[in-house]
Amino acid sequence: MIKNILILITCTLFFASCDKKTDEIFDKTVDERLTEALTNYQNYLTAAPGWKLFVYPKGLESQDITVGGLTYYLKFTNTNRVTMVSDFSTDIASVPKESGYRLKALQRPSLIFDTYSYMHIPADPDPNVSFSPTGKGGDGFGTDFNFSFTEAAPKDTIHLQGNFNKSSAVLIKATQAEMDAAFSNGRLGDIIGITQLYQVANPFLYFPASPTLNAGIGFDFNKMLITFSYLDAGALVNTTIGSSFTTYGIHLQNPTTIGNATFQDIFWDDAKHVYYIMSGGTRVEFANSAAPIVTLPLTDIGNQYTTITVPPGANLPNESPLFITKYNAARVAILNGPYALRLDDMDFVFNAATKTMSVNAYVYQGNNGFLAQYNYTYTIDGAGVFKFTKATQNGNAALIATDMNNILGYIGNDHFKLDGISTSVGFLGLFSSQENPAFFFSGNLY
Amino acid sequence: MKSLKYIILTTCLLAVLASCKKDEVLNDVVPVGLGGDTTTPTAIDKWITDSLTTPYNIAAKYRWDPFNVSLFKTLTPADESRVIPLFSALKKVWINPYNAETGSELFIKKYSPKQFVLVGSVEYDFYSVTLGQAEGGNSIVFFDVNQNFDQNPITSIKRVIHTAHHEFGHILHQTIMYPQDFKGISTKLGLPGYTATWFNVADADALEQGYATAYSRASPDEDFVEMIATMLTEGKTKWEEMKAGVNATARQALQQKEDIVVTYYRQVWNIDFYSLQARVQAALNALYPPPPVSDLYGFGQPYTSGQVGELTAFYAFPPFVQFPASPAFTTLYNGVKAKFATENPSLTLRSFEVYFNSATTMQLYMYYNPNNATANAAMPSTFAVYTYNSSQDASGTYTFTITSANANGIARQASANPLLAFFNNNKFDVEWFESPNVTTYPKIKFVPVANPDSWFTAGLAP
Numbered sequence: 001m002i003k004n005i006l007i008l009i010t011c012t013l014f015f016a017s018c019d020k021k022t023d024e025i026f027d028k029t030v031d032e033r034l035t036e037a038l039t040n041y042q043n044y045l046t047a048a049p050g051w052k053l054f055v056y057p058k059g060l061e062s063q064d065i066t067v068g069g070l071t072y073y074l075k076f077t078n079t080n081r082v083t084m085v086s087d088f089s090t091d092i093a094s095v096p097k098e099s100g101y102r103l104k105a106l107q108r109p110s111l112i113f114d115t116y117s118y119m120h121i122p123a124d125p126d127p128n129v130s131f132s133p134t135g136k137g138g139d140g141f142g143t144d145f146n147f148s149f150t151e152a153a154p155k156d157t158i159h160l161q162g163n164f165n166k167s168s169a170v171l172i173k174a175t176q177a178e179m180d181a182a183f184s185n186g187r188l189g190d191i192i193g194i195t196q197l198y199q200v201a202n203p204f205l206y207f208p209a210s211p212t213l214n215a216g217i218g219f220d221f222n223k224m225l226i227t228f229s230y231l232d233a234g235a236l237v238n239t240t241i242g243s244s245f246t247t248y249g250i251h252l253q254n255p256t257t258i259g260n261a262t263f264q265d266i267f268w269d270d271a272k273h274v275y276y277i278m279s280g281g282t283r284v285e286f287a288n289s290a291a292p293i294v295t296l297p298l299t300d301i302g303n304q305y306t307t308i309t310v311p312p313g314a315n316l317p318n319e320s321p322l323f324i325t326k327y328n329a330a331r332v333a334i335l336n337g338p339y340a341l342r343l344d345d346m347d348f349v350f351n352a353a354t355k356t357m358s359v360n361a362y363v364y365q366g367n368n369g370f371l372a373q374y375n376y377t378y379t380i381d382g383a384g385v386f387k388f389t390k391a392t393q394n395g396n397a398a399l400i401a402t403d404m405n406n407i408l409g410y411i412g413n414d415h416f417k418l419d420g421i422s423t424s425v426g427f428l429g430l431f432s433s434q435e436n437p438a439f440f441f442s443g444n445l446y
Numbered sequence: 447m448k449s450l451k452y453i454i455l456t457t458c459l460l461a462v463l464a465s466c467k468k469d470e471v472l473n474d475v476v477p478v479g480l481g482g483d484t485t486t487p488t489a490i491d492k493w494i495t496d497s498l499t500t501p502y503n504i505a506a507k508y509r510w511d512p513f514n515v516s517l518f519k520t521l522t523p524a525d526e527s528r529v530i531p532l533f534s535a536l537k538k539v540w541i542n543p544y545n546a547e548t549g550s551e552l553f554i555k556k557y558s559p560k561q562f563v564l565v566g567s568v569e570y571d572f573y574s575v576t577l578g579q580a581e582g583g584n585s586i587v588f589f590d591v592n593q594n595f596d597q598n599p600i601t602s603i604k605r606v607i608h609t610a611h612h613e614f615g616h617i618l619h620q621t622i623m624y625p626q627d628f629k630g631i632s633t634k635l636g637l638p639g640y641t642a643t644w645f646n647v648a649d650a651d652a653l654e655q656g657y658a659t660a661y662s663r664a665s666p667d668e669d670f671v672e673m674i675a676t677m678l679t680e681g682k683t684k685w686e687e688m689k690a691g692v693n694a695t696a697r698q699a700l701q702q703k704e705d706i707v708v709t710y711y712r713q714v715w716n717i718d719f720y721s722l723q724a725r726v727q728a729a730l731n732a733l734y735p736p737p738p739v740s741d742l743y744g745f746g747q748p749y750t751s752g753q754v755g756e757l758t759a760f761y762a763f764p765p766f767v768q769f770p771a772s773p774a775f776t777t778l779y780n781g782v783k784a785k786f787a788t789e790n791p792s793l794t795l796r797s798f799e800v801y802f803n804s805a806t807t808m809q810l811y812m813y814y815n816p817n818n819a820t821a822n823a824a825m826p827s828t829f830a831v832y833t834y835n836s837s838q839d840a841s842g843t844y845t846f847t848i849t850s851a852n853a854n855g856i857a858r859q860a861s862a863n864p865l866l867a868f869f870n871n872n873k874f875d876v877e878w879f880e881s882p883n884v885t886t887y888p889k890i891k892f893v894p895v896a897n898p899d900s901w902f903t904a905g906l907a908p
Binding site for chain 2: 059078081114138146
């Protein structure tokens with residue numbers, strides 16, 4: 001009995017002897033560190049002069065749509081207010097708007113833009129507000145307005161990640177001159193306008209990336225992308241990267257290397273009216289070429305690329321005056337015809353396996369769309385020249401066949417060369433008539 | 447021995463107790479965000495505190511909080527400029543009428559939902575959009591606060607108010623249940639019953655089936671509160687029109703449901719539902735007064751014709767639409783009708799309209815047909831037209847002066863003369879009788895300035 005009691009006492013004393021002390025990895029608790037991080041970030045953000053924020057939306061990647069960057073210039077106050085301008089459209093680039101923000105401990109310390117601001121316009125699910133590239137409701141540009149800080153302590157470059165769409169974003173401390181330009185001088189809106197005109201005025205924009213390599217430059221303002229095109233050992237290289245406007249020009253998502261040049265910013269020179277990059281301390285200016293920088297025969301069309309689309313109005317670079325005349329003749333005839341049809345996209349759809357090509361002309365009567373389809377077979381000779389032979393057409397096509405013959409007469413009669421060309425609006429498909437050198441036209445390549 | 451055992455046991459216990467020496471300092475840092483986020487109050491925050499939170503214990507969240515809404519849908523926060531107008535309207539059209547009807551703020555304080563959340567955009571689903579949502583009558587989410595989806599301020603605010611009355615209805619019946627009879631009304635009348643696929647039904651079709659809205663068909667509870675919300679938001683006149691416009695069985699169902707709602711409000715809450723309805727409508731009309739008549743009626747306006755009578759050769763009102771007139775005018779018009787009837791062959795005067803065919807002329811159309819049952823059942827085919835010069839003074843008063851008539855007009859002139867003289871060289875004030883705010887069939891009132899007792903009303907036709 002005594003033995004049992006002694007065992008019991010020993011055990012009790014053994015347990016009583018445990019020293020209950022936890023070794024902490026950090027010298028402060030989670031809440032202390034969280035509070036500290038939020039306070040540090042708050043103090044950092046509200047410090048003068050202000051910040052520029054670049055956001056690269058990722059929410060549409062699941063729908064195979066890549067969009068580029070958005071720029072915001074931001075002034076934070078310590079009373080949860082923020083004033084911003086944005087490069088999303090010209091009107092909001094020049095008129096600062098005030099709204100709310102707050103820092104909040106979510107899974108990570110987070111920055112929430114919590115009342116409607118310019119940051120919410122591309123995020124708006126209403127396609128009439130965001131002009132979403134998906135064209136439907138519920139998507140916007142897949143951008144964010146609720147970000148996590150990805151690093152523990154603030155620096156002059158703060159990396160963020162969107163909490164909803166996982167967009168990557170970076171806050172960079174701006175200079176006083178940049179803030180003045182953005183908020184007082186309307187510089188951001190000016191740069192957008194300048195660049196849009198620059199694109200139209202310079203259809204074959206390029207820069208010398210090395211002594212032996214010129215790279216074509218194409219802007220896609222709708223998706224905020226910039227594409228550099230060049231041939232590497234005869235193979236086409238298209239480097240597409242997210243871009244957004246700044247008060248000094250254009251900022252790229254990542255440092256980009258083309259030929260010998262590595263750069264992340266493109267600068268606008270007001271005096272010379274050109275864009276230039278700084279490559280290792282050397283200024284390299286963009287220039288306009290008389291002809292496309294990259295011309296790639298499209299003899300394998302129907303495989304990688306299947307469709308050349310002439311948009312309504314046929315306003316792409318490199319449409320010949322003869323084509324414009326014929327196009328407008330067809331357009332006006334259809335509009336004034338018995339069905340009053342408005343010509344929208346005209347698609348040239350290739351099938352390499354069956355060697356067939358369809359011209360799909362989309363026409364609208366009010367809001368009702370119809371498809372007029374003309375089907376061709378084709379052959380390619382040894383020199384890569386196409387010959388189209390008309391096979392069939394559908395009922396709608398027959399109704400406007402006489403009008404469309406303004407354009408399609410050439411397609412059926414002539415021999416054509418097809419090339420991919422680099423232009424300031426992107427990589428396009430070019431039809432060139434061999435019999436009538438004055439008849440050539442380009443369309444978007446898909 | 448026994449006491450030794452106790453001593454040892456006591457020692458053990460003391461040792462155990464002594465061993466728990468917990469002198470660690472407890473974490474004195476309050477968890478971040480405990481008790482909600484704090485932000486520097488703005489004028490909007492102060493307004494909400496003073497107008498909703500302090501008096502009614504209602505929290506109104508307009509700042510974005512990802513956990514108040516779907517975690518999987520693309521949504522945006524509310525625009526600050528919309529916040530006070532929306533809550534102010536809600537207060538005037540939902541809270542104040544209940545206060546006035548019950549005589550104190552207690553009713554709302556006790557039963558109101560406790561949280562409103564604002565979302566700037568609508569929520570896009572596969573085939574539809576979500577415009578309002580509520581969780582257990584406690585928290586209500588209002589979507590499209592920025593009014594991008596619905597840019598009409600009146601329909602937009604009506605939806606918000608509809609949602610508020612709907613959810614408040616739930617709280618009322620969850621506190622004291624409505625009579626069981628309500629649940630069987632539709633099926634007893636042979637109408638379609640409640641269904642989980644209510645969203646396949648259009649509102650207009652649901653009305654023909656004896657339900658206030660499509661959502662009513664979801665369940666008896668939803669039916670009950672949709673009845674409340676629809677009657678309060680649309681108002682007496684529109685509700686009567688909705689009932690009058692459907693088949694007899696559906697009308698009977700709607701009427702029985704209305705009666706139960708009204709009785710429930712009186713017996714359970716001691717509230718006169720029709721008085722409450724009138725207060726809601728008065729508040730709504732004060733908030734969005736109808737536009738001046740001249741913005742809607744006149745040459746180049748949406749309506750060019752003021753029609754008296756159900757049918758003309760060009761436009762038909764539903765049979766239940768009435769065109770009230772003063773006794774003096776009724777006597778005058780009946781006299782004209784009698785004269786048409788005594789012509790040879792006898793004619794039936796069916797209707798007339800005051801039609802502005804140009805900026806400076808008005809045409810009085812009188813529609814009639816041979817006096818027999820077949821002709822009287824159809825749209826009137828023949829009309830006499832009298833053209834007046836029309837002018838308006840600075841205060842909008844019309845003066846009409848007769849100038850000519852068509853062949854039918856000349857033939858009917860003797861019979862029509864009292865009405866022609868009534869318009870000729872007379873001044874008329876034109877005002878709303880029932881504005882588009884309260885009815886689907888807006889009506890105007892012509893009041894002769896010299897003889898205000900001879901007024902008549904006309905329905906607006908395109």
